[in-house]
Amino acid sequence: MSLVRDALTILAVCAGAFFFLAGTVGLLRFPDALSRLHALTKADNLGLGLIVLGLLFRTEGPFSALKLVSVWLLVLLAGAIVTQLIARAVHPGGLRN
Amino acid sequence: MAFDAGLAVLVLGVAAWTIVARDTFAAVVGFIAYGLLLALVWVRLAAPDVALTETALGSGLTGVLLVGASTRVRRINSPAVGEEPAATLRLAAIGLCILVSAGLAALVLLLPEPAPTLAVPAAANLAATGLGNPVTAVLMAYRAIDTLLEIVVLLLALLGVWSLTPDFLWGGLPGPLHRADPDGILTFVAQLLAPIGILVGVHIFWVGSVAPGGEFQGATILAAMWILTTLSGLVDAPAVSRRWLRLLLIAGPAVFLTIGLAGFAMAGAFLAYPMNHAKLLILIIEVPVTLSIAAMLFLLVAGPPERSLHR
Numbered sequence: 001m002s003l004v005r006d007a008l009t010i011l012a013v014c015a016g017a018f019f020f021l022a023g024t025v026g027l028l029r030f031p032d033a034l035s036r037l038h039a040l041t042k043a044d045n046l047g048l049g050l051i052v053l054g055l056l057f058r059t060e061g062p063f064s065a066l067k068l069v070s071v072w073l074l075v076l077l078a079g080a081i082v083t084q085l086i087a088r089a090v091h092p093g094g095l096r097n
Numbered sequence: 098m099a100f101d102a103g104l105a106v107l108v109l110g111v112a113a114w115t116i117v118a119r120d121t122f123a124a125v126v127g128f129i130a131y132g133l134l135l136a137l138v139w140v141r142l143a144a145p146d147v148a149l150t151e152t153a154l155g156s157g158l159t160g161v162l163l164v165g166a167s168t169r170v171r172r173i174n175s176p177a178v179g180e181e182p183a184a185t186l187r188l189a190a191i192g193l194c195i196l197v198s199a200g201l202a203a204l205v206l207l208l209p210e211p212a213p214t215l216a217v218p219a220a221a222n223l224a225a226t227g228l229g230n231p232v233t234a235v236l237m238a239y240r241a242i243d244t245l246l247e248i249v250v251l252l253l254a255l256l257g258v259w260s261l262t263p264d265f266l267w268g269g270l271p272g273p274l275h276r277a278d279p280d281g282i283l284t285f286v287a288q289l290l291a292p293i294g295i296l297v298g299v300h301i302f303w304v305g306s307v308a309p310g311g312e313f314q315g316a317t318i319l320a321a322m323w324i325l326t327t328l329s330g331l332v333d334a335p336a337v338s339r340r341w342l343r344l345l346l347i348a349g350p351a352v353f354l355t356i357g358l359a360g361f362a363m364a365g366a367f368l369a370y371p372m373n374h375a376k377l378l379i380l381i382i383e384v385p386v387t388l389s390i391a392a393m394l395f396l397l398v399a400g401p402p403e404r405s406l407h408r
Contacts, residue, residue, distance in 0.1 A: 074293070081286045088282070 005057045012054030019047035033090045044079035121167040132156025145309040146232040153317035227376025229307030241368040262401040268338030269402035277330030287329035294322040316390035323395040349389025
């Protein structure tokens with residue numbers, strides 16, 4: 001049972017690390033601000049989500065699991081908000097202008 | 098081991114980049130990243146209390162202050178950017194930095210083996226304070242005077258900021274007016290995040306007695322929520338002449354000092370707590386201190402009064 005749990009943790013954390021790597025490559029390589037933001041959200045949402053998922057197999061009780069999930073949700077919220085703010089600063093009034 | 102070495106190289110790299118960055122704003126961003134990396138270093142050194150403080154105050158709040166300062170500096174003296182400090186001044190600064198670094202390195206490298214430590218007596222007397230977190234015991238019992246002085250320094254810093262107020266604006270409202278946009282993203286996040294943030298701030302303050310956390314970290318989160326709600330325009334910053342605000346600012350230091358002086362009568366020394374009542378007294382000190390620090394940090398970020406009260 002613990003072997004299965006370890007395997008799931010390793011799998012999920014590695015997948016999360018891959019999304020962080022992909023997001024960072026996108027941040028460095030993509031040509032404009034909006035595409036770079038798009039790449040970053042992948043790292044925030046999926047990367048951290050998968051790492052939290054991997055760590056959930058190792059928590060001691062439901063309370064610490066809840067804490068981990070809340071951390072992910074708060075980062076999701078902050079990431080979405082900051083992305084919106086930066087995008088609006090780059091293109092005030094939308095893409096058409 | 099490889100991770101720690103990589104982390105050390107990264108911290109040094111970001112520090113060097115922050116120093117050589119030509120643009121003020123870029124340097125500030127580098128400084129914030131540096132603070133977050135430094136927090137990771139503290140976690141690796143098994144010092145989560147310091148890591149929390151570094152993230153909240155060293156990186157977060159100082160970062161906000163520096164972002165504000167860099168935009169103000171850019172607005173005021175952009176023509177002066179070309180001016181360079183004299184070569185002798187730069188050489189003196191370099192020499193002084195090297196001297197301080199060499200002194201610190203020598204102190205660390207010349208430590209006797211085993212290094213002198215007070216950790217054992219600090220842990221042995223933890224029960225007498227009624228606290229479960231030795232770091233909080235150091236801050237609130239063994240070395241309470243340091244904490245008291247830190248709070249007074251913060252208050253003096255705020256007075257320094259306020260002293261930049263022009264005479265005709267004295268007692269006015271700090272910072273520019275932020276208008277609330279009912280459909281704006283900032284209004285949304287302030288309404289959604291402020292209750293959660295206040296809860297987290299109170300939690301961080303409360304668990305400080307048994308786990309990493311405490312008044313400075315909790316107060317920083319409370320101040321951040323106050324900053325967020327004023328930035329979004331939902332509430333305006335209070336005029337600095339408000340009586341309740343002044344009372345809030347001095348409540349923490351006043352209660353701390355009063356209980357400290359009462360220590361002479363109760364336990365025979367300044368800031369000494371009588372046996373069996375230490376935890377209660379520490380809690381009585383910590384609640385107003387947390388609120389005062391939150392108000393001080395908020396007002397430091399808000400800056401000197403920029404708007405008249407009568408308009």
